[in-house]
Amino acid sequence: MTRIRGTRVVDATYDLTVNGQTRQVTGAHAGDSLLHVLRDRLGLPGAKNACEQGECGSCSVLVDGVLVCACLELAEAAVGCAITTVEGLAPAGAEPGDAALAGDVLTDVQQAMVEAGGVQCGFCTPGFVVAIHDLLAREPQPAPLDVREALAGNLCRCTGYGRILTAVEQVVAVRSGDGGGP
Amino acid sequence: MTDLQSRPVRGGPAGGRVGDSPIRPDGTPKVQGRFAFSSDLHAEGMLWGRTLRSPHPHARITGLDVGPALAIAGVACVVTAADVPGAATYGLISADQPVFAGDLVRYVGEPVAAVAADHPDTARQALDAIAVSYEPLPPLTDPEAAPGAEPIHPDGNVIRRIEMVHGDPSVRGDVVVEGEYEVGMQDQAFLGPESGLAVPDGEGGVDLWVATQWLHEDRDQVAACLGLPPERVRLHLGGVGGAFGGREDVSMQVHACLLALAAGRPVKMSYLRDESFLGHVHRHPARMRYRHHATWQGDLVRVDAEIVLDGGAYASSSSAVVANAARFACGPYRVPHALIDAVCVRTNNPPCGAMRGFGAVQVCFAHESQMDRLAARLGIDPVELRLRNALGPGDVLPTGQAITGTAPVAECIRAAAAHPLPPPAGDGLLERPGGAGRTDDPGRTRRGVGFAVGYKNLLYSEGFDDTSEARVRLEDGVATVACAVAEVGQGFVTIATQIARTLLGCDAVVLEPPDTLSVGSAGSSSASRQTWMSGGAVERACRLVADQVRSALARRLDVAPEALSLTDDGRLVGPGIHVGVAEAAGARVFEASAVHRHRPTTPLDERGQGTPDVSFVFAAHRAVVDVDPDLGLVRVVQIATGQDVGRVLHPAQVTGQIEGGIAQGVGLAVMEEIVVDDGLVRNPSFTDYLIPTVADAPDVLATCIEQPEPDAPFGAKGVGEPPTISSTAAVAAAIRAATGVDVTRVPVRPWDLV
Numbered sequence: 001m002t003r004i005r006g007t008r009v010v011d012a013t014y015d016l017t018v019n020g021q022t023r024q025v026t027g028a029h030a031g032d033s034l035l036h037v038l039r040d041r042l043g044l045p046g047a048k049n050a051c052e053q054g055e056c057g058s059c060s061v062l063v064d065g066v067l068v069c070a071c072l073e074l075a076e077a078a079v080g081c082a083i084t085t086v087e088g089l090a091p092a093g094a095e096p097g098d099a100a101l102a103g104d105v106l107t108d109v110q111q112a113m114v115e116a117g118g119v120q121c122g123f124c125t126p127g128f129v130v131a132i133h134d135l136l137a138r139e140p141q142p143a144p145l146d147v148r149e150a151l152a153g154n155l156c157r158c159t160g161y162g163r164i165l166t167a168v169e170q171v172v173a174v175r176s177g178d179g180g181g182p
Numbered sequence: 183m184t185d186l187q188s189r190p191v192r193g194g195p196a197g198g199r200v201g202d203s204p205i206r207p208d209g210t211p212k213v214q215g216r217f218a219f220s221s222d223l224h225a226e227g228m229l230w231g232r233t234l235r236s237p238h239p240h241a242r243i244t245g246l247d248v249g250p251a252l253a254i255a256g257v258a259c260v261v262t263a264a265d266v267p268g269a270a271t272y273g274l275i276s277a278d279q280p281v282f283a284g285d286l287v288r289y290v291g292e293p294v295a296a297v298a299a300d301h302p303d304t305a306r307q308a309l310d311a312i313a314v315s316y317e318p319l320p321p322l323t324d325p326e327a328a329p330g331a332e333p334i335h336p337d338g339n340v341i342r343r344i345e346m347v348h349g350d351p352s353v354r355g356d357v358v359v360e361g362e363y364e365v366g367m368q369d370q371a372f373l374g375p376e377s378g379l380a381v382p383d384g385e386g387g388v389d390l391w392v393a394t395q396w397l398h399e400d401r402d403q404v405a406a407c408l409g410l411p412p413e414r415v416r417l418h419l420g421g422v423g424g425a426f427g428g429r430e431d432v433s434m435q436v437h438a439c440l441l442a443l444a445a446g447r448p449v450k451m452s453y454l455r456d457e458s459f460l461g462h463v464h465r466h467p468a469r470m471r472y473r474h475h476a477t478w479q480g481d482l483v484r485v486d487a488e489i490v491l492d493g494g495a496y497a498s499s500s501s502a503v504v505a506n507a508a509r510f511a512c513g514p515y516r517v518p519h520a521l522i523d524a525v526c527v528r529t530n531n532p533p534c535g536a537m538r539g540f541g542a543v544q545v546c547f548a549h550e551s552q553m554d555r556l557a558a559r560l561g562i563d564p565v566e567l568r569l570r571n572a573l574g575p576g577d578v579l580p581t582g583q584a585i586t587g588t589a590p591v592a593e594c595i596r597a598a599a600a601h602p603l604p605p606p607a608g609d610g611l612l613e614r615p616g617g618a619g620r621t622d623d624p625g626r627t628r629r630g631v632g633f634a635v636g637y638k639n640l641l642y643s644e645g646f647d648d649t650s651e652a653r654v655r656l657e658d659g660v661a662t663v664a665c666a667v668a669e670v671g672q673g674f675v676t677i678a679t680q681i682a683r684t685l686l687g688c689d690a691v692v693l694e695p696p697d698t699l700s701v702g703s704a705g706s707s708s709a710s711r712q713t714w715m716s717g718g719a720v721e722r723a724c725r726l727v728a729d730q731v732r733s734a735l736a737r738r739l740d741v742a743p744e745a746l747s748l749t750d751d752g753r754l755v756g757p758g759i760h761v762g763v764a765e766a767a768g769a770r771v772f773e774a775s776a777v778h779r780h781r782p783t784t785p786l787d788e789r790g791q792g793t794p795d796v797s798f799v800f801a802a803h804r805a806v807v808d809v810d811p812d813l814g815l816v817r818v819v820q821i822a823t824g825q826d827v828g829r830v831l832h833p834a835q836v837t838g839q840i841e842g843g844i845a846q847g848v849g850l851a852v853m854e855e856i857v858v859d860d861g862l863v864r865n866p867s868f869t870d871y872l873i874p875t876v877a878d879a880p881d882v883l884a885t886c887i888e889q890p891e892p893d894a895p896f897g898a899k900g901v902g903e904p905p906t907i908s909s910t911a912a913v914a915a916a917i918r919a920a921t922g923v924d925v926t927r928v929p930v931r932p933w934d935l936v
Contacts, residue, residue, distance in 0.1 A: 010301075029303055036302070045222035046215020050373040050423070051455040055868035058373055086215035106213060114209035117834035120842065121671025122212030122219075123373040123423030129213055145610045149618065152877040155868065157373050157424050158671045160841035161876040163834070 019088025035070035046086035057154030060127040086126035112167035120158035203834040220393035220420025221377035225448035229298040232305040236287035239861025245315035251308040256300040268409030279496040288495035291460025321530035325492035328527035342501040346790025349519035355475025355483035366855035368465035374423015377452035380442035387414035398703035425670035427536030459866030463535030466491040468544035484519035498535030506541030513549035515571040542638035550634040550911035597824025597885035598802040615810040622810035632915025636908030651702035652719035685724035687752030687762030710900025718895040722776035801904035805912035814932030828899035843905025851913035
C-alpha cells in the first residue's frame with residue numbers, strides 16, 4: 001500500500017534479496033537510498049554512512065556482483081537484484097546465510113585485516129572488506145599499484161592505508177599458495 | 183541487529199602480553215560489520231533529530247517561527263534557545279557557546295533550532311519550514327584585525343595572548359633570517375559522523391549513547407545545559423568512528439537530549455557530511471612571523487615569533503592550543519633566548535579547537551622552514567644544523583622548564599635520515615604527479631627531499647589535575663577491566679588487555695562498556711595521554727589485585743607476604759612457589775580500583791615561564807616528493823621517520839599510528855584545507871575537501887626509538903601525535919627542494935608552484 005504525502009510517496013512496500021534472503025521492506029519512502037533501507041529498515045548496519053554522497057566507499061556493497069556505493073542507489077531500484085553486504089560475505093566454501101556467519105568465522109580478507117592491523121576505528125573497514133573481496137574476485141593477483149587504484153574509492157582516515165595494503169598482500173599470498181606467513 | 187546493549191569486549195586469544203601484537207579485541211566485530219557505531223544505534227519508537235543552522239557568519243535573529251514545522255505530520259517537537267532549561271551556553275574551557283543561538287549568530291553553521299520527526303526526510307522538511315528572519319551584520323573574518331575590532335562576543339575578541347620572554351631577548355646573533363608563514367584550516371575528517379541516541383528514562387533523566395572523546399566531561403556539560411544533576415544524565419560510549427580532536431567538544435549531545443526529553447521518545451541524530459564539516463571545530467589557521475638569530479657556526483642564539491591563531495566564533499580549547507603554539511614555537515632545539523608573542527583571537531569564522539598535534543603542528547611548519555632558511559644562509563646541511571642544535575635530556579626549554587625525561591632528538595633525526603631513499607619514479611599508473619591522469623612530462627618532473635623535526639607535550643599541562651580511574655576484578659581466571667576511556671580507534675582496548683594479561687598472568691580479559699555510571703572519569707582520549715594515564719590506572723589496579731592475591735596465597739601457605747615476590751610478568755615466586763597470579767587466585771574474587779595522576783605541573787607566569795609539562799615526545803621526518811612544475815601537482819613518494827616512543831607496547835598498533843598520522847600530515851601539506859570565504863565554508867564535502875586516498879598515501883619507513891620514559895607506565899610514551907607534527911613541514915621542504923619555490927604556506931596549492 002502506498003500513501004502520498006505532498007509529492008512524496010511514503011509507506012512503500014517491496015522485497016529485496018539481501019545476502020541470499022528475501023527481505024520485505026515496509027513503510028519506506030520512495031526516495032530512500034539502499035543504504036538507508038539496509039541500515040535503518042533491515043537492521044544491516046554493516047554498510048556505513050560516512051558521506052552519503054558516494055565519495056568515501058564506506059557503504060560499499062555488491063549489487064548483482066557489481067561494487068557500488070549503497071548511498072547512491074535507490075533502494076526500490078534494487079528490487080530483483082542480488083545484494084551482498086559485509087554481513088553476507090562468506091568464508092570460502094560457505095554459502096551466504098550460513099550459520100557460521102553468526103559467529104566469529106571470518107573470511108580470509110577479514111582475518112587478514114584484523115591480523116595486519118588494518119583496523120583502527122573500523123568505520124571504513126566493512127567497505128574496504130567488500131571492496132577487497134570484489135578486487136580479488138576480479139583479479140586474484142593484482143600488482144601493488146593496481147591494488148591502490150582499485151581501493152582509491154575507499155577513504156580511511158586512521159591507518160594511512162599501510163596495514164590495509166599489507167592485509168591485501170597477505171590474502172593474495174595465501175590464496176596463490178605462497179604461504180603468506182608473517 | 184545492533185542494539186543498545188553494548189556487549190563487553192573480550193580480549194583476543196592467549197598470549198598478547200605487553201610488547202606483543204595481539205589482535206584488537208574489537209577487531210572481529212569491526213571487520214564483520216557488527217560493531218555498533220554511534221550512528222548504528224536504534225531504539226523502539228525512535229525519532230530522527232536534525233539541526234537548523236545559520237547560513238550567515240554574523241547576523242541578528244529578528245524572528246523565529248517554528249509553527250509551520252510543527253504543523254507537518256510526523257514532526258514530534260522543535261526546540262530552540264527558549265527551550266534550554268539549564269545553562270544557555272557550554273564549552274570545554276569557558277562556557278561561551280550557546281546551545282542554540284538566541285539573538286545573534288556568530289558563524290555559518292551555528293545551531294538555531296532542532297527538530298525530531300518520524301523519518302530523516304520529514305525532519306529535513308521540518309527544518310525547511312522553520313521561518314527565521316536574519317538581519318545580516320558585517321562579519322569579522324580577518325584574525326589580525328580582531329583584537330582592535332568591535333567585540334563580537336561579550337568575552338571579547340582575544341581568547342588568550344601569551345607573551346613568553348626567555349633569556350635576554352636583546353641578544354643578537356651573527357646571522358638573522360626572517361620569514362612569514364601561513365597554515366590553512368585543516369579538518370579532522372573522521373569518517374564516523376557526529377551521532378548518538380538519546381533515550382528519556384521517563385523520570386526526567388536521560389541516557390545518551392554517543393561518540394565522544396571524554397564521556398564524563400560531556401556528561402557534565404550536557405547536564406548543566408539540561409538543568410539536571412549529573413547523575414540523571416548517563417552517558418554511554420557509542421562506537422566511535424575516529425576523532426583526532428574533533429570530538430572533544432559537544433556537538434549534538436545537548437540537542438539530542440533536549441529533543442528526547444521534549445518528545446518523551448528516543449531520538450537519534452546523525453550528521454550528514456556537510457553538517458559534520460560545520461558541526462565540529464577545526465585545526466586553527468595560523469599566521470606566523472619568525473626571526474632566527476644564530477652564530478656563524480650554526481648555533482641558535484635567539485628566536486622571535488609572532489603567532490596569530492584564528493579561533494573562530496567560540497573559544498573551545500583555543501586557550502590551550504595557543505599555549506602549545508607558544509611553548510613549542512622554537513622547535514626541539516636549544517634556544518637560549520626567545521621572545522614569543524602568541525595570540526588566539528575570536529572571529530566570525532568557523533570555531534577551531536583540538537586536532538592531532540594541537541598547536542604544535544602550525545609552529546612546526548614555521549620553525550622548520552626557518553631552520554632550512556638558516557641552513558641555506560650558513561651553507562650548512564639542514565640535517566647537520568638540526569643535529570647541532572638538537573635538544574637533549576637536561577636541556578632548558580623556552581618556558582624555563584628543564585627536560586627531566588628522555589629526549590632522543592638526535593636519535594630520531596639520525597634514524598629518519600638513515601632510511602634508504604626510494605628509486606626514481608617508474609612509469610606505472612599512479613606513480614607520477616597527477617596520477618592516473620598522466621598529465622606530467624616525465625622529463626620535467628623534479629624530485630625533492632626535505633627534512634623536519636617536531637615535538638610536543640604528552641598529557642594535559644599548565645597545572646591541570648589530570649586523572650584516570652580504573653577498576654579490575656579477577657575471578658575464575660578472567661580479568662574484567664572497567665575504565666571509561668573513549669576508544670576512538672587508537673587501540674587502548676588492546677593495550678588494556680595486554681596490561682591485565684601481563685600483570686595478572688591470565689589469558690582472558692573482558693573490558694566493560696565505558697559509561698559514566700560504573701566508573702569514574704578516564705579523562706580525554708587526547709594529548710597522547712591514554713596509554714600513559716589510563717594505562718597507568720589499569721596497571722595500578724592490576725597491581726593492587728595482584729597484591730591481594732599475594733596476601734591470600736601467603737595466608738594459605740602460612741608465610742609472610744614478603745616471602746612471595748610479584749614479578750612484572752604476573753607470577754608469584756617464592757620458596758617452592760612459582761605460579762601465575764590468576765592461577766593462584768583460583769575461584770576467589772579479587773577486585774581493586776585505582777586512580778592514576780601524573781606529577782603536578784604549573785601554570786605559565788606572566789612571562790610565559792613555569793613547569794607546565796610532564797613529558798615531551800619527538801619525531802623527525804624525511805619526505806621525498808615528485809613535482810610536476812608545469813601543473814604544480816605533487817606526489818609524495820616516501821616518508822621516512824624516526825620517532826621517540828619510550829617503549830613499544832604493541833608494535834602493529836604503533837606502526838598504524840605512525841602511518842596514519844603521517845597521512846594526515848601529508849594531507850595538510852598538499853591537499854587538505856577548509857576554504858573559508860568571508861565566513862562561508864566553500865567545500866564542506868569529501869568531493870571538495872580532499873583527504874589522502876590509498877593512491878595518495880606515501881610509503882612509510884619508520885624506526886621507533888625506544889628509551890623508556892622514567893615516569894611513564896611501562897616506559898611508554900603516547901605515539902599518536904608526533905607523526906602529524908613534522909611530516910607536513912618535511913613535505914613542504916621537499917617541495918622547496920624540488921622546485922626552488924619558497925613555499926611559505928601549507929597546504930601547498932598548484933598555483934603556489936607555477
